[in-house]
Amino acid sequence: MKYGAIVVLAAASFAGPSKAQWMHQEHGGAFDGNAVQMAIAASASYGLALRCRNSDDLEIIYLTPEATEAGTIEVMNAASPTLLLRVDENEMFELAATLELANDGTVTAISDAPITVPSQVNSATTRVAAALKILGQVFHETEFKVNGSTAATNVLSEKCGLSME
Known part of the structure; x- marks a missing residue:
């Protein structure tokens, strides 16, 4: 997994109980x-990141505290997991x-x-919520506060050539 350790370390470095700060x-x-x-944002033991090099490779990374093994990951991937994301009260993304x-x-x-996610996070006023959905059940639902989200997504968008419209 490329760059996963970076996100884990970054999330752990500023995570605290019930707090999230985007950077x-x-x-x-x-x-x-x-x-x-x-x-990147963190909340307790969870992390969320928007990652890109340019406007064509925007990804969302969601880190959970659940420990498991490679064989279990293979089985979960066979079940076609989805990442649920909702910014404030906007429409939910099921990815x-x-x-x-x-x-x-x-x-x-x-x-x-989706290309609209950085713009939504940029203008968020209350929360960015994320969860995993596997076989119709929702797991690891977490809310991230939006402190610093505007500044973090402004830099991300500028450096990756993303539109904030």
């Missing part, structure tokens, strides 16, 4: 000038997800992100 991080690019851009193991053995979901 921007840039990784790599020293040799090719094509750094990975991330807008096809691939589950992976983070370096610490916890479950991480990765989905292609």
Whole structure:
């Protein structure tokens, strides 16, 4: 899983009980000038990130505290998991997800992100909610506060060439 450890470390570095603070991080690019851009939030043991290098590869990464093994991940992926995302009271996104193991053995979901997600997060006033849906059941529902989301998504959008319209 590329860059998963970065997100885990970043989320853990500023997570606290019931708090979330969005921040921007840039990784790599020293040799090719094509750094990975991330807008990251944490809430308790959960992490959420928007990740891109350019406007064509925007992804959502959702980190959970659930520890499991590779064989279990394969079974869960066979069940076609989805990532649920809702910003404030906007329409819910239900996105096809691939589950992976983070370096610490916890479950991480990765989905292609609709191009409107950074703009919604940018203008969010109360929350960004995320969850996993597997076989019709919702797991790991978490809300992230929006402190710092405007600044983090402004930088992400500028560096990845995303529109905030």
